[in-house]
Structures are given as structure tokens and as C-alpha cells.
Amino acid sequence: MNTKIASFLEERRPETPCLVLDLDVVAGNYQALAEAMPDSRIFYAVKANPAPQILSLLAAMGSCFDTASVVEIRDALAAGATADRISFGNTIKKRVDIATAYALGIRLFAFDSEAELRKIAEVAPGARVFCRILTSGEGAEWPLSRKFGCEPCMARDLLAMAPGLGLDAYGVSFHVGSQQRDTGAWDKALESAAGIFRDLAAQGIELKMVNLGGGFPTKYLKEVPTPEAYGRAIDASLRQHFGNRLPETIIEPGRGMVGNAGVIQSEVVLISNKSANDNTRWVYLDIGKFGGLAETMDEAIRYPITTIHDGDAAEPAILAGPTCDSADVLYEKNAYPMPVSLAIGDKVLIHGTGAYTTTYSAVAFNGFAPLQAYYI
Numbered sequence: 001m002n003t004k005i006a007s008f009l010e011e012r013r014p015e016t017p018c019l020v021l022d023l024d025v026v027a028g029n030y031q032a033l034a035e036a037m038p039d040s041r042i043f044y045a046v047k048a049n050p051a052p053q054i055l056s057l058l059a060a061m062g063s064c065f066d067t068a069s070v071v072e073i074r075d076a077l078a079a080g081a082t083a084d085r086i087s088f089g090n091t092i093k094k095r096v097d098i099a100t101a102y103a104l105g106i107r108l109f110a111f112d113s114e115a116e117l118r119k120i121a122e123v124a125p126g127a128r129v130f131c132r133i134l135t136s137g138e139g140a141e142w143p144l145s146r147k148f149g150c151e152p153c154m155a156r157d158l159l160a161m162a163p164g165l166g167l168d169a170y171g172v173s174f175h176v177g178s179q180q181r182d183t184g185a186w187d188k189a190l191e192s193a194a195g196i197f198r199d200l201a202a203q204g205i206e207l208k209m210v211n212l213g214g215g216f217p218t219k220y221l222k223e224v225p226t227p228e229a230y231g232r233a234i235d236a237s238l239r240q241h242f243g244n245r246l247p248e249t250i251i252e253p254g255r256g257m258v259g260n261a262g263v264i265q266s267e268v269v270l271i272s273n274k275s276a277n278d279n280t281r282w283v284y285l286d287i288g289k290f291g292g293l294a295e296t297m298d299e300a301i302r303y304p305i306t307t308i309h310d311g312d313a314a315e316p317a318i319l320a321g322p323t324c325d326s327a328d329v330l331y332e333k334n335a336y337p338m339p340v341s342l343a344i345g346d347k348v349l350i351h352g353t354g355a356y357t358t359t360y361s362a363v364a365f366n367g368f369a370p371l372q373a374y375y376i
């Protein structure tokens, strides 16, 4: 853990559970991504962590913002971003929200279906639209399934309709799956995107932009490639599929921007066994799936966990949260090695928790307060 967060915890001794996030780490991540992909504009995926401190910092550094709702748009504007630096990237939007976004000056919208395209045409005339295509999500630890995107041939047909509806057919987007540890994962989608660009050019429509989405990882237990490695792989794919007619590109990092900036401090509430002759320990923390650790669903994201007893002998334990819901178990199929000396009341640090935690914490399930957060 970095010394800034360590001294904050030492000096302030905040009540647990809480997230402490180091804004300097976010600034470093922004810089590293900008340097690794100098030809792409960065649209921070606000949903990863919408704290005003993060949004203001990134706005001041020159970041653009990808938003999922009117509230996120207003938050990005309040943080100092102008409307031309904000995209409405959710493919599932109410008509009234598209209209509100348009009234706020937003002119860049995602879609992946004809019905959504028509909604945008009705209430956001002249806007730039980009169509999201399906990807396999292979290689991602938090895949995004088939919920978003359409087949490339459908994207081609819908983009071809856009000018007739009074919209600016602007480009293609995709998301290769979150926590994507394969730097080559962008290649197939870029090949599809280039095909769509060619087909539309043949119809006299010049698409301009490829939105490369998120997927840039944060380090949990396993090593992850550097931003430069992603930049190199994506650049090579772009050149291979688009030749010397490179499109404008944008990236939408969420996890890769804020994940490693945060640490959650938690406390052991109970350690128990289920029978006298079963020595499997159940370790209950004061945070679980409903307190912000929702990404432990199916044990997908495995956070690094440390305690003051690290170095002592460790044995696998079942880790669970404090609520009266049987789904509130963090790691059971793959039990988590925890020090044998761990005791009730000990602090437990859960690392890499800057993304997708605070906003996933329930408002008052079982009476527990939403995850407290400090941005330092």
C-alpha cells in the first residue's frame, strides 16, 4: 500500500469499512494512458467511480468523460468539463434523458439498435452517433456478455440509415470486456470496425471515429500488461486493418484509471466454524457484496487482501460479508488464504478497490450505511 494512504489510515483512524483513494495515483494513471496512446482521446468511464474529486482532477488534466445517465452528465459538467467533452455512451436511454442531454449540449451518443437510433434522431437532431458492435469478451475477467452491441452487419445497416434520419454517422464502438488481460483482444473488433468503415465509404458515408472502449486492467493478484503494451498492440491492429487511413480514436478507461488508487479498510467481525470436527474457518468482514464488493460475484474479481499478520502461516478460509443474506459470501469456491493468527477485531486491507465499489454499495441493506470514502 502506498505511504499516503497508510499515513491517512494511521493518523485519521477512520471507522471501517471505508475506502481511501489516492488522487495522485489517478493522475499518474491518466498520464500513463495518455502517453501510451497519444493519438487517442481519453473519455473516463464515470461509472467506475464518479466522486467529484476524481472528476475535477481529470477535467483539469484535460480528460473527456463517458457517461451513462443524465446525473453523470451533470456531474461531469459540474466538475468543469464542457459538453463537447462528454459522450452519452449508454446504449439504453430513455427518450427524455436523450432530450435532456441534448439540451445540456451533449452531441455524441451511442446506440446499438434501430429503435434507439430513431429515439436519438427524434430528440437530438444532428447529433453524432456511433454504433456499438458485439465482442466475445474472451480473456476478460469481468466480461460484458451480449447485453450491449449488435452484429457488425447490423451496425453497418444502421449507420447507413443515420444520415437519412438527420444524424451524423460518426463511428463504431465496442468494449472488449472489463479487466481484459489480453492486449490482443482489440484486434478482431478493429477488423470488424474497419470492414464497416469500408462498406459505408462505398456508400459515400465517411465514418470518422473508433471508440476502443474500456478493458484496461488494474493489478489485482495476477500481473497485468503495462499501458504501453496495450498501446502498441492496439496501434498495430489499427494500422493493419485501416492502413494509412487511420480513424480518430477514443478510449474509455474506468477500472484502469481508478482501480489501483483505492484501498478499503475493513475489520474482522467474526471467525467461526460450522462443526467441532470441521476446521474450515469462516471469516466474516464488516464489508461484503452489498457493502461495495459486488464484483466478487461468481468470485470474478479476486482482490489482494493483507492484514498485520502477513508472513504468519496461512490457511484457506471462506470470506463473507456481514449481512443476513446467504449470497453475501466473497470467496468460497476458491477459499482465500488467511493468516492462522487472524483475530476478531483485526483490520483487513482490500487492495485495488478504487473502481466499481462505492456506487455498488447498498443504501441501507440490513441498516448498514453506504461505503464511506475519503479522496486524498
Ligand SMILES: *Cc1c(COP(=O)(O)O)cnc(C)c1O
Pocket: 045, 047, 048, 066, 089, 090, 175, 177, 178, 179, 213, 214, 215, 216, 252, 253, 254, 255, 256
Ligand atoms: C463500463 C464501461 C467502460 C469502462 O470499462 P472498464 O473496463 O472499467 O475500463 C467503458 N465504456 C463503456 C461504454 C462502459 O460501459
